[in-house]
Amino acid sequence: xxxxxxxxxxxxxxxxxxxxxxxxxxxxxxxxxxxxxxxxxxxxxxxxxxxxxxxxxxxxxxxxxxxxxxxxxxxxxxxxxxxxxxxxxxxxxxxxxxxxxxxxxxxxxxxxxxxxxxxxxxxxxxxxxxxxxxxxxxxxxxxxxxxxxxxxxxxxxxxxxxxxxxxxxxxxxxxxxxxxxxxxxxxxxxxxxxxxxxxxxxxxxxxxxxxxxxxxxxxxxxxxxxxxxxxxxxxxxxxxxxxxxxxxxxxxxxxxxxxxxxxxxxxxxxxxxxxxxxxxxxxxxxxxxxxxxxxxxxxxxxxxxxxxxxxxxxxxxxxxxxxxxxxxxxxxxxxxxxxxxxxxxxxxxxxxxxxxxxxxxxxxxxxxxxxxxxxxxxxxxxxxxxxxxxxxxxxxxxxxxxxxxxxxxxxxxxxxxxxxxxxxxxxxxxxxxxxxxxxxxxxxxxxxxxxxxxxxxxxxxxxxxxxxxxxxxxxxxxxxxxxxxxxxxxxxxxxxxxxxxxxxx
Amino acid sequence: xxxxxxxxxxxxxxxxxxxxxxxxxxxxxxxxxxxxxxxxxxxxxxxxxxxxxxxxxxxxxxxxxxxxxxxxxxxxxxxxxxxxxxxxxxxxxxxxxxxxxxxxxxxxxxxxxxxxxxxxxxxxxxxxxxxxxxxxxxxxxxxxxxxxxxxxxxxxxxxxxxxxxxxxxxxxxxxxxxxxxxxxxxxxxxxxxxxxxxxxxxxxxxxxxxxxxxxxxxxxxxxxxxxxxxxxxxxxxxxxxxxxxxxxxxxxxxxxxxxxxxxxxxxxxxxxxxxxxxxxxxxxxxxxxxxxxxxxxxxxxxxxxxxxxxxxxxxxxxxxxxxxxxxxxxxxxxxxxxxxxxxxxxxxxxxxxxxxxxxxxxxxxxxxxxxxxxxxxxxxxxxxxxxxxxxxxxxxxxxxxxxxxxxxxxxxxxxxxxxxxxxxxxxxxxxxxxxxxxxxxxxxxxxxxxxxxxxxxxxxxxxxxxxxxxxxxxxxxxxxxxxx
Numbered sequence: 001x002x003x004x005x006x007x008x009x010x011x012x013x014x015x016x017x018x019x020x021x022x023x024x025x026x027x028x029x030x031x032x033x034x035x036x037x038x039x040x041x042x043x044x045x046x047x048x049x050x051x052x053x054x055x056x057x058x059x060x061x062x063x064x065x066x067x068x069x070x071x072x073x074x075x076x077x078x079x080x081x082x083x084x085x086x087x088x089x090x091x092x093x094x095x096x097x098x099x100x101x102x103x104x105x106x107x108x109x110x111x112x113x114x115x116x117x118x119x120x121x122x123x124x125x126x127x128x129x130x131x132x133x134x135x136x137x138x139x140x141x142x143x144x145x146x147x148x149x150x151x152x153x154x155x156x157x158x159x160x161x162x163x164x165x166x167x168x169x170x171x172x173x174x175x176x177x178x179x180x181x182x183x184x185x186x187x188x189x190x191x192x193x194x195x196x197x198x199x200x201x202x203x204x205x206x207x208x209x210x211x212x213x214x215x216x217x218x219x220x221x222x223x224x225x226x227x228x229x230x231x232x233x234x235x236x237x238x239x240x241x242x243x244x245x246x247x248x249x250x251x252x253x254x255x256x257x258x259x260x261x262x263x264x265x266x267x268x269x270x271x272x273x274x275x276x277x278x279x280x281x282x283x284x285x286x287x288x289x290x291x292x293x294x295x296x297x298x299x300x301x302x303x304x305x306x307x308x309x310x311x312x313x314x315x316x317x318x319x320x321x322x323x324x325x326x327x328x329x330x331x332x333x334x335x336x337x338x339x340x341x342x343x344x345x346x347x348x349x350x351x352x353x354x355x356x357x358x359x360x361x362x363x364x365x366x367x368x369x370x371x372x373x374x375x376x377x378x379x380x381x382x383x384x385x386x387x388x389x390x391x392x393x394x395x396x397x398x399x400x401x402x403x404x405x406x407x408x409x410x411x412x413x414x415x416x417x418x419x420x421x422x423x424x425x426x427x428x429x430x431x432x433x434x435x436x437x438x439x440x441x442x443x444x445x446x447x448x449x450x451x452x453x454x455x456x457x458x459x460x461x462x463x464x465x466x467x468x469x470x471x472x473x474x475x476x477x478x479x480x481x482x483x484x485x486x487x488x489x490x491x492x493x494x495x496x497x498x499x500x501x502x503x504x505x
Numbered sequence: 506x507x508x509x510x511x512x513x514x515x516x517x518x519x520x521x522x523x524x525x526x527x528x529x530x531x532x533x534x535x536x537x538x539x540x541x542x543x544x545x546x547x548x549x550x551x552x553x554x555x556x557x558x559x560x561x562x563x564x565x566x567x568x569x570x571x572x573x574x575x576x577x578x579x580x581x582x583x584x585x586x587x588x589x590x591x592x593x594x595x596x597x598x599x600x601x602x603x604x605x606x607x608x609x610x611x612x613x614x615x616x617x618x619x620x621x622x623x624x625x626x627x628x629x630x631x632x633x634x635x636x637x638x639x640x641x642x643x644x645x646x647x648x649x650x651x652x653x654x655x656x657x658x659x660x661x662x663x664x665x666x667x668x669x670x671x672x673x674x675x676x677x678x679x680x681x682x683x684x685x686x687x688x689x690x691x692x693x694x695x696x697x698x699x700x701x702x703x704x705x706x707x708x709x710x711x712x713x714x715x716x717x718x719x720x721x722x723x724x725x726x727x728x729x730x731x732x733x734x735x736x737x738x739x740x741x742x743x744x745x746x747x748x749x750x751x752x753x754x755x756x757x758x759x760x761x762x763x764x765x766x767x768x769x770x771x772x773x774x775x776x777x778x779x780x781x782x783x784x785x786x787x788x789x790x791x792x793x794x795x796x797x798x799x800x801x802x803x804x805x806x807x808x809x810x811x812x813x814x815x816x817x818x819x820x821x822x823x824x825x826x827x828x829x830x831x832x833x834x835x836x837x838x839x840x841x842x843x844x845x846x847x848x849x850x851x852x853x854x855x856x857x858x859x860x861x862x863x864x865x866x867x868x869x870x871x872x873x874x875x876x877x878x879x880x881x882x883x884x885x886x887x888x889x890x891x892x893x894x895x896x897x898x899x900x901x902x903x904x905x906x907x908x909x910x911x912x913x914x915x916x917x918x919x920x921x922x923x924x925x926x927x928x929x930x931x932x933x934x935x936x937x938x939x940x941x942x943x944x945x946x947x948x949x950x951x952x953x954x955x956x957x958x959x960x961x962x963x964x965x966x967x968x969x970x971x972x973x974x975x976x977x978x979x980x981x982x983x984x985x986x987x988x989x
Contacts, residue, residue, distance in 0.1 A: 075898075075970070076977045078905075139901070143892040150886060153931070157939045165935055169928075176891075176927055180920035183901075187908040187916065 008055045009068050009083040009134045012048060012093065013127050019044030020123040023116055034115040038108055041119035045100040045126065052097040059090050061477050064485035066136060066199060078196060082137040087482025088263050088333065091475060092133045092256055095340045098464075099252040100126050103245035105457045106348055110244060110355050111159060118159060122245065125151040129253050133260060136198045138186050145221075145257065146179050152246070152254070160241040167234075167241035174234040178224035185217035189269075202268040202489075208497060215273035218265050226258030228281075228318060229288035232311045239307035240360070244351030247303060251310050252344035256336045259317050263329065267321070268486060271493040278322040282412050285322075288315035289419030296426040302350045302360045305430055306343060309386065312419055313339050319416055320401035324490060328404020329483050330476060335397030337475065338385070338468055342394055345382045345461040349375070352454055353434075356447045362430065367439030372449045376435045378458045383431050385465045387424045393468030513573040516564050516580035519557040519588065520628050526553035527621035534614030543612045547599055550617035554596040554624065561588045570986060572634055576696050579634035586834055586983035587631045587761040594754035594841050595624040597957045601849045602746030604951035608855075611657055611744060619656075620750065623649035627758035631765070636685045636695040636719075639762065643681070643726070647674050650755060654743040666742025673735045677725035684718025687711050697770035704773040716771055720781055723766065726759035729819060730788035733812050737800075740808035745862070748804050749848030752811050757837045760815075764822060764830060768987050775825050782823045787918055789816030794925035803851050803862050806929060807844065810888060813926055814840050820919055821903035824910035830984035832902035835977060839887070839899040839965070846961030847884040849954060853877055856944040864933060869942025877946075878937045880962040887965040889930040890923050895969035902977070 023040050027033040060067055066084035074081045085093060103122055111118050128151065131144035149172050157168035190196050193204040206214060224231045235255075239247045267274050289312050296308035313335065320332030352375060353368070354360055369376040385392035388399075398420065406413040439445050450458070468475065514521065530546045530553070565585040572579050599617055606612040626649060629642030651674060655667020689695050691711035692703045704712060725732040740748040767778055793813020800806040818840070821833035853874075854861050861867075870878040887896035900923065907916045949955075964972075 075974045076981070143897070146891060146897075147893045150891060153934075154938065157935060165939060169931060169935075172931060173924060173928065177921070177924045180924055181917070183904065184908065184913065184916050184920055187901075187905050188913065190905070191909050 007068075007070050008051060008058070009085065009130075010070060011051055012055070012097070012130050012134070013083075015048045015051065016044055016123040016126040020120045023119050023123070026116055037116045037119045038104065041123060042101060042104045044123060045097070045104055048126065049097040049101060052094050055085070056090060056094055056478070059085070059478060061087070062481060064482045069136070071136075078190070079139040080137045080196065082140065082197060083134045084136045084199075085134055087479040088486070089133045089260065091333065091337055091478055092253075092260055093130055095256070095337055096126065096129045096133065096253050099248060099340060099344055102344065102348065102457060102461070103248050105453065106248060106351055107243065107245045108453060110351065114158065118155070121151040121155050122249075125155070125249065129249075129257075132257055138190065138196045138198055138201060141198065142179070142183060142186055145261075146176070148254065148257075149175055152250070155246045156238060156242045159243045160246070162241075163237070164241040167237040170234040171238045174224050174231065175221075178221040178231070181217045182221035185214045189214060198264065204269070205493075206270060208272045211270040211273035212276070215266055215270040215277060218261065218270070219277075222258040222261040222266070223284070224258075225261070226255060226314050226318065227311060228258075228284050228314070229291060229311065230284075232288065232292065235311060236304045236307040239310075239347075240301060240303045244347060244354065247347040247350075248344040251306075251347060252340040255310060255314060256340060259314070259321065259332060259336050262318070262321050263333070263486070267324075267490055271490045272497045274322065274490075275324070275494045278324070281318050281322040282409070285315040285318045286412065286415045286419075288312060289319075289416055290422065293419050293422035293426060297422065297429065299426075300362055302353075302362055302430070302434070303347065304360075305362075305426065306346050306350065309423065309426065310339070310343055312423060313343070313386075315419065316398060316401050316416065319405050319412060320397075323401070323404040323408040324487065325404045325407055326480075326483055326487055327400045328408065329487065330479060331397050331400025331402075331404055333479055333483070334468075334472065334475065335394075335401060338393035338397045338465075341461060341464050341468070342382055342385045342392075345378075345458065345465070346386060348457065348461075349379045349382060352450060353447065357443060362433050364441065365434045365444055366437040366441065367444065368435045368447070370439045371445055371447060374449050374455070378450070378462060379435060380431065381462055381465060383427050385469070387427050388420060391466070391469045393465045395469055396472045512575065513571070516571045516573055516632075517578060518564050519560040519592075520625060520632075522553060522557045522560055523621055523625040523628065526550065526556075527618055527625060530614070530621070531618045534618065543614045543616075544603075546614040547603060547612075547617045550621050551596050551599050553621060554592050554599070557624075557628075558589060558592040558596070561585055561592065568982070568986065574638075577635055577638040578632050580632055582983045582986040583761070583765070583830075583834075584632045586979065587757060587837075588628055590757050590838055590841055591624060591627045591631070591754045594757065594845060595620055595750070597845050597849075597961075598746060598750040598753065600953035600957050601749060601845070601852055601951075604949055604954055605744070605746050605852050605860075608860075609657065609744065616653070616656060619649045619653050623653065623750075624754065627754060630758050630762045633762065633765065634697055634769075636688065636697075639766070640678075640682065640685065643762070644678065646755060646758065647678065647726075650674075650751065653747045653750065654739055656747060657744045662742040663744060666739045669742075670735055670739045673725070677722045677732065680718050680725075681722025684715045684720075684722060687715030687718065691715065697766070700770040701772055704771055706773075708774055713774065713777055716774060716778060717781065719766060720763075720778060723759060723763045724785060727756055727763060727815050728808075728812055729785040729815050730792045730812060731785075733789070733792065736812060737805045737808040740811075741802055741804045741862075745804065745848065745852055745860075748807070749845060749852070752807060752844040752848065753841050756811065756815070757841055760818060760833065760837060764833065764987060767822065768830070779823055779825055782819055783912070783915060786816050786819035786823055786915065789813065789819060790919055790922040791816075794922040797926070797929045800929070801864055803864055803867075803933075806864065806933075807847060807851075810926070810929075811844065813922070814844075814888075816922070817900060817903055817919060820907045820912070820915060823912060823915065824903075824906040826906060826910055827981075827984045827988040828909055829903070829906035830988050831977070831981045832899075832904075832906040834980035834983055835902050836899035838976060838980070839895045839969075842961040842964045843884050843887050843896055846880065846958060846965060847888065849958040849961065850877055850881045850884065852954065853949050853958070854946060855949050856946050861944065864936060866944050867933060867936045868940035868944075870937040870946070872942050873944075873946045874948075877958075880958055881937060882934050883962050883965050885930040885933050889927040891927070893967040893970065895965040895973075898969070898973055898977075 069084035072081040135141035292311040299305035320328040385394040388394040570581040626646030633639040651671040657663035728736040797809035821829040887894035890900040
């Protein structure tokens with residue numbers, strides 16, 4: 001059977017569930033049970049990653065059509081089991097499967113209680129996240145999109161820090177409120193267009209007035225998920241309280257669902273509203289870029305600082321998406337992929353020292369370069385990638401975004417650029433406080449450098465950061481045709497509308 | 506003798522089985538007054554309910570609508586769907602009730618017999634085709650329920666609950682009867698289909714007023730706001746198995762009756778009754794969501810939760826379409842299992858010194874009774890309507906119908922209140938999974954009870970989506986028979 005005929009996407013969804021089921025039947029909380037749970041979870045996520053690589057290998061980069069499509073009628077004539085990937089979603093699937101093994105390895109020693117349930121939650125989460133990116137039925141998408149909240153709520157609430165309850169509630173309720181508004185919009189679209197198939201909805205022409213309302217409803221959901229200022233406040237809390245792996249998955253994949261949503265729904269389905277409301281996105285994104293960067297500068301908690309930097313970075317992403325040109329959108333997607341890896345790696349870096357000293361307070365560290373030289377190097381690479389140094393993955397995304405935005409509006413580009421400078425400021429400041437300076441605290445001085453497990457964990461991430469920074473075509477080629485197609489359709493819709501409005505006057 | 510004067514008794518078979526069963530087991534209990542009679546009566550009652558269930562399936566004849574008993578009794582796919590739900594709900598209640606009743610020395614044979622009689626009343630309500638059979642069915646049900654609420658007659662709370670329910674219930678029956686008398690006075694008939702023809706064109710004002718009174722009376726039975734006052738007190742005061750019963754079968758029956766009356770006898774007054782239903786729906790969603798936030802008692806919480814759920818289901822009625830009714834039916838089917846399951850968990854919360862009903866006492870249930878905690882977790886997420894649990898599908902279809910009927914504002918209010926509702930469902934999940942254990946819970950016996958618990962948990966879990974399609978199709982078929 002040819003690669004493109006195998007139901008690879010279904011396998012990607014099923015494999016983690018099989019693993020979860022297997023772990024559930026392990027003996028309870030004995031040492032063997034714990035070890036088995038970790039090993040099985042690791043093995044399953046690796047297998048899923050390999051399957052996703054097969055998906056990428058079989059992916060045809062010359063077409064913007066959905067590939068690996070699976071379609072089955074499911075519930076009544078409303079909901080279909082309809083899967084498929086195009087150039088925009090395929091890379092997010094790979095990102096998800098790539099990040100997952102790191103989450104498992106990062107929790108190897110740090111999660112000691114209820115290991116079984118923890119691994120099950122992560123594997124279920126993987127299925128749901130992949131489901132979000134591969135659903136081609138809008139109801140199916142919604143089910144996955146909202147279901148992600150349940151494992152995330154439990155992961156933060158059970159294995160999180162001291163204020164975990166508050167953080168998990170906030171995450172759940174913020175996101176839920178956003179997505180239920182989207183649900184009403186979805187129902188309306190289904191009612192008007194009489195189809196729940198995403199490809200068909202992308203070609204359906206919604207009335208211009210209605211588009212604004214629908215756009216706002218979807219915006220409510222994606223802006224919270226992204227998160228955009230001013231609905232970002234759940235993110236720092238969630239990050240601070242989540243276990244390391246929870247932060248990694250949150251920054252690495254969950255935030256990308258918002259950006260993916262804009263690209264999959266807002267732009268193609270409501271082009272006119274997107275065009276008209278781009279100013280709103282620009283305004284909120286610019287505030288996010290500048291304001292959250294300033295906040296990051298003042299943070300005393302490592303995780304909180306990185307969380308605020310995520311909000312700022314996501315601001316670049318939304319600016320890029322709403323520049324409505326190929327560079328901007330490709331830059332936005334690239335930035336999301338890069339941020340997924342880099343911020344994930346930064347949270348892992350925090351995890352490394354947190355596991356040793358059990359504090360995230362920046363002032364408790366300092367001078368780590370003396371006793372943890374290897375750690376200092378890895379941390380530096382990730383920190384510079386986050387700043388967007390040329391040669392690292394962060395640069396490519398930011399550069400493309402700015403090329404795109406400059407075309408759309410030079411003012412926006414100018415203000416956003418100041419965010420890059422601030423970004424360099426808070427990241428370097430963080431690095432100085434943790435890695436350089438006197439090694440004058442006894443407990444800090446006693447910390448050992450990274451063990452083999454940690455080295456092994458960071459190696460692929462470092463490779464990816466440089467690969468994405470030095471040879472972007474590997475990734476850009478996959479998305480190019482789909483993004484061009486998206487822009488073409490978008491422009492023709494907007495022009496059509498402009499003409500019809502002009503003719504009406 | 507004219508042979509046609511003997512009505513066609515085939516469609517009434519389930520009711521006949523129940524009536525004969527109830528009387529027979531009651532007599533058995535009276536005659537054999539020893540302690541193990543209760544167990545026998547209870548088992549026989551469950552068997553009777555299941556027998557009636559088989560009979561319902563047997564007498565359902567395709568899409569056929571059969572009217573019998575001189576136009577007083579109707580049997581159609583709609584009635585069949587609801588009857589299956591009611592019988593399943595009643596049988597499951599009896600199954601989960603037994604360990605509790607035994608422990609609290611309440612295992613008297615009257616309990617299963619009263620449940621059978623109440624169920625009989627419900628089936629009559631669902632199949633009523635004129636206002637007389639409506640009232641008969643409703644009263645048979647209500648009187649049995651009054652007794653059940655006060656079943657723990659040595660406890661002041663329980664007798665208070667029974668009395669409160671009785672007084673308010675009698676008031677609502679009075680309202681209902683007054684409405685019926687107005688309708689009769691202005692239409693000269695009590696058969697739904699005849700009243701329906703009168704509503705066409707310029708409906709007499711008396712008919713409209715009668716409609717409002719009837720609606721108010723029925724709203725009391727489904728505990729829609731502002732006729733909900735009795736619910737929390739009765740749920741809290743009544744013995745827990747009785748509360749479980751209240752939350753399930755009677756609610757489904759009253760809902761079916763409400764839809765039957767509105768769609769069969771007032772189809773052309775749709776604009777009039779839709780306003781009222783919309784108002785009740787919004788109020789119920791609000792009260793159900795916000796007041797529940799402050800509850801500390803699980804049973805009171807479930808009462809407010811049920812009020813909220815009535816609000817969502819009323820959304821489907823307000824849509825006034827066949828899709829709306831389909832949504833309501835799906836909703837009721839799922840709600841029945843969620844609420845029964847949640848009560849089955851509450852019935853299982855037994856520690857050394859007794860039984861608890863406080864939310865705070867659930868602390869650390871995941872450590873002491875993991876199976877129970879996981880089941881309750883599934884029910885809570887399902888009640889909150891979070892996908893991929895079954896409860897989401899119920900909400901999805903009523904919201905879909907509401908949007909389809911242009912009630913977008915109503916749908917928005919619905920989803921926003923559902924977020925508020927999520928807060929208190931999450932609180933229970935939080936207490937169970939994230940807090941440290943407080944009480945030592947002990948294993949409870951009763952295989953039937955744990956079977957009900959397991960089945961309903963599996964039904965509400967994502968496994969539900971495998972059976973979702975046939976349930977939806979079945980509900981669609983039932984809805985089509987009500988709204989042509």
